[in-house]
Amino acid sequence: MSVPVFNGLNFSDSSEQVQFHLGVLDLDLAIRIEKPVDITDESSNEEKTHYRVWEKSNRLSLMFMRMSIASNIKSSLPKTENAKEFMKSVEERSQTADKSFAGTLMSTLITMKFDGSCTMREHLIEMTNIVARLKSLGMTVDDNFLVQFILNSLPSEYGPFSD
Template sequence: MKSGSAVHLSVPVSLHSHTSSVPLFNRLNFSDWCEQVQFNLGVLDLDLALQVKKPADLTDESNADEKSFHKAWERSNRLSLMFMQMTLAKNIKSTIPKTESAKEYMKLVKERSQIADKSLAGTLMGTLTTMKFDGSRTMHEHVTEMSNIAARLKTLGMTVDENFLVQFIINSLPPEYGPFHMNYNTLKDKMECE
């Protein structure tokens, strides 16, 4: 080897080692999962199929650059699909329709996430409207939990008006908080009249 000449070494990188840094997709974490998948595929230089649409099929007239690009895109697509499949929970993986396109697979995973979001929003709303203070924790913890549920609903696209949240909290209190409930309603009525 001549002094000063550059040598390019191809270091094999384990796809599996990169998947371990990606949170397992569980239908409730699409944003984090997608961000990590795109980052890792970018680091591995395998994100071509997610960035560029599939090239036209090769013909007898295809030049060397077109053949090279086609080969790179096919490799990116194949390995991207494998990478994404390795980062899905097993019970979810079986529900994703088969596709040969990494970009389409990402879209199908996102759709599964949105279905889960709607289901979760319904569950959270049901919890918020039926939750009762049972004295097993402090009032502050109870109110904080209800506020956190409302904040979670907001991230899912369902905004709970502050007045409704206060009413849900008051309705969650047991009968011994009746005087507090009456005082709140009196104050609220007085404020509405002004």
């Protein structure tokens, strides 16, 4: 199974796969815990070892996450050297994109019109697919509203269905 490239709209799937792969590779320490305090001359061997393990996890996690992000998105993400902060900034960007995308989908659903360029069945499937995508973004469209949107999308010759 491969990690889906984060494209701005699939954070949940991409994040879940990134976390799974990092966990399997035993590199998820940096995304699970905060950065340990810097080591000093007084640090114990255990603290030094933990710090080195965390640093390796952080470095490789960052590389892995950056490789799983679409190029057009990478440049807009803040520069950070902390894997946990990086994942948080990707999540925040995703939430903003999700809200914008949900608005676009809702607008499309409301203004869709059946123009005969596809079959009625395809038109209905397209509308129900939009509702399913909205649901995956946290917006639920009641079935009664969906029926009303479908009826409103039909041309006047389908008038008897509206009554």
